[in-house]
Amino acid sequence: MSRMLRLTRRSFTLGLLVLACACKGESKGSGPAEEGGKKGRFVIGMSQCNLGEPWRVQMNADIAAAAKEHPEIEVIFKDAQNDTLKQRAHVEELASAKVDVLLVSPKEAQPLTEPIGKAFDAGIPVIVLDRAVLGERFTTFIGADNKKIGRAAGEWVKKVLGGKGKVVELKGLMTSTPGQDRSAGFREAIAGSEIAIVFEADMKWLEPEARKEMDSALARLPKIDLVYAHNDPGAHGAYLAARAAGREKEMKFVGIDALPHEGVSYVAQGILDATFQYPTGGREAVETALRIRKGEKVPKTITLGSRRFTKDDVQKGGEIIE
Amino acid sequence: MTEHQSSLQTPARRSPGKTSAWHRSSLARALFSLALVLMLGVIFPAEGAFFRLGTHQGALRQASVVGILACGLLPVILAGGIDLSVGSVLGLSAVVAAKLSIHAGEPAWLSVLLVLGMGAACGAASGSVVAFARVQPFVATLAMMVFARGLAKTTSGGTKVATAVPGPDGVLRYVEVPPLFRALDAQVLDGSVATVTLVFLAIAAIVGFLCARHRLGRYLYAVGGNEEAARLSGVPVRATKILAYVISGLCAAAAGICQAAQEQQGDPEAGVTYELTAIAMVVIGGTSLKGGRGGMGLTLLGVLTIGYLDKILSINAVPEASRLMLTGAIVIVAAVAQKNS
Incomplete structure (x- = not known):
């Protein structure tokens, strides 16, 4: 019994040590x-x-x-x-x-x-x-300033679409401030034009979720002119969904963040049409x-x-x- | 079938007649849940999107990765265990698969073999801790869940392993998406079904065969039904348990490869909370978390139920908050329908 206890104590100490190392961070x-x-x-x-x-x-x-x-x-x-x-x-x-x-x-x-x-x-x-x-x-x-970046994205979209078109908005988490600001800025910029947001969904900043939501948008809408995603992985997921449906040439893809190995790489590879840096x-x-x-x-x-x-x-x- | 064989097959269950009656009613209840969800789609077809073929292909493709996890969880749950590490092992496998096939340019067969081996090793590790150290499956696989996630982040350096490969001088170099990933992300048979869906069905068939027709399956049911009785009847309890976790690890690795192929990259964060969805799929089908009861057919119905629910909410563009509440409510309805069986 006491041997058992000793063993337990030893393994407990060992566990604590491991934890301490892991938590140092x-x-x-x-x-x-x-x-x-x-x-x-x-x-x-x-x-x-x-x-x-x-x-x-x-x-x-x-x-x-x-x-x-x-x-x-x-x-x-x-x-x-x-x-x-x-x-x-x-x-x-x-x-x-x-x-x-x-x-x-x-x-x-x-x-x-x-x-x-x-x-x-x-x-x-x-x-x-x-x-x-x-x-x-x-x-x-x-x-x-996320709102300013969202607005810049909106202005650019207005320009390339000629002030008219159907847009899918794949939002980050709408309970988060960056998500709210990137959405609000974009909508501010396209207000008054003939650009309509025809489908919107939360993709929780996650690429697989974005692909799923984009699949649904593609199933519902016969024509999409542009996808605006609140981050680059979201825009990439949307591109993959559109490509799987053979419709990637029909629309443009815009993301935010512009990390060197993500958004900027996607633009360089011709996957995204634009990305806006969040420095x-x-x-x-x-x-x-x-x-x-x-x-x-x-x-x-x-x-x-x-x-x-x-x-x-x-x-x-x-x-x-x- | 002699008296002796039947008692070995179902050592801890009721008499064969009652068992099959239980199975029939369980099947009926699982079908009821699926019908309920499909009816939701018929009532809210999202401007006809629900009746388009593409929607159903999409629903099946999206359910495939988590479905593969559910297939792996089935043997573990039948044996009375649980595996919380499948989501993390999926993430780790996605990273390693991407490292091997995108960055190292290894041939497809070697990448697949190595990743599957790694998944099996993760499963064997948790299984051994459960079988030999007698640690609760919940705790043992929780530890593996944290460990594998950490390993995934270390291996990937904290970022996604994508087709932009950083060189030694820090300059990015772009490589092609490897043929393995392209093949897995394709639609085959005249574009009617995604390759990942076929992978999922093949895995379901193999695991289903093992559980229903193979000796291992009988052992799983026996261990899950009554471990002590199984041991006394000569069932190799430890080996059975370890094998169950190895199957789970193998499936998680296969799911990881499929995930990486669909994302064209290895994301160390891939698969977070997938284990919960996979467990829900197994349980909604009617497999008991207490072990010893259930099967692959029921699990497939569970996969379809959750997969279609997800798809129907998505095509209707239901806002996230309502989606969470609706999913919770429908899972409860399905679980209550499965109760008292």
Whole structure:
């Protein structure tokens, strides 16, 4: 019996160890605290809310690439795996390690406002990325405007369709702000024209769902002029559905996000007709951090510009919008 | 059939007469659920879209991948277990299949063989933990579910494995969609049926044969009905359990290849929550989660019921929120119809 107990205890400890290793979720960071700021080194702490999405993987990659150009920069990445409390702990850890600049892409505003505010009050410059927090206790916010991007997509669609046509809208999750904004901006831009949204469905940002919904749109509608999807995988799924039905030549496909290995690749391969970039701001965050280090004043809000990629300009890196 | 054989075949069930009566009524109830859903399509045909052939081809194609998972789950559930890892193993298989056939350019047969081997290994691992360490199937396969998802993300580097291949200098290079993926995503027999649907039906036939006609099937029912009685009657309980999970892993791997072929890429996030849909398909058909009761015919009806429900809601462009509520309500109606059998 006691042997049994011992065994159980041992396996329990082992399990805890494994769990601890699994939950650490950081890719670098053996005590940067002691040396932060000294010897001309510049330590940036980056708290990412979730690396399950390709777009956030890209954000981290952009930060790493920008940091690589400055040998004095060291970046500590933390991934909260979509857990608010874990991210809170990460922000507190980075703050107590006294990093030179703290980057946070928060999972949600309310619960992270306080820990970010505390770090800011302790004198650490804080750059908030993509999703805002409440109040004013941070140095600067860097993000893009989904509504503006949706509007740009709508304007472009109006132009290529000659102000008239039938559009299928494959929406991201309509309970999410990006989904609502990308839809609202698009509808604002096409309002007053003869473009009609003849079929709309939530595809939950997922490619297989988009293909399913597009199958239904194809079954119902004898003619479709254009598919507007709230992300590039959605537009790709719609293209595959149309191609399976032998109707891909009949319509145009437009997506959003323009990640290099997704949307931009699809445009380069002739699968999508256009994609609109939703910039990660990773590079801008590192540049802003360096400006803060030099003692420059940075604006409270930096709104990122977007690019449009079409077949004609994809090779030269797209066209800047507005 | 002698008295002895029949008792070996159904060691923990009622007498043969009652069993077949149970089976008949269960079949009738499963058919009732399917008819209910199809009637929904007749009442709301979405401007006639429901009566077009393409809609039905689409419904079958879309149900195929999860249907393959359901086929694999059947032996596990018959043996009184559960496999929550099938969705993650699907994702892992999709990534590995894409890595092998798109990035490495391996021939189709080798990619398929390697991915199936990996799926079988995942199944054997969960099966061994269940059979030898006597860990609850729910816990053992939950662990495999998390592990396989992590492995899928590691293997893919967190992004989708697509036809844009990053070179060593970071510049993207575009490759053709491999013939394996093209073949699986095609419509065959004069465009009347998708290849993945045929794959699904073939797998259903094989697993159905194993469950209904093969010795392994009798063992599965025996273990699921009463494990102790099965052991005392000389059934190799551990081997039976492990084999059930191996079949499940094999099916999940096959489903992963089909998923990757239809997406033309390996998505490490593919198959999230598919395990729940697959379990619902098996159970709505009338297979008992307690084990020992059910069959492939019933499972196929369950696959059709859920597949058509999904399709009918989609062609009618029902908003997401109402879709979730309707699906929940109809699953309850079908489950209650299956009860008391």
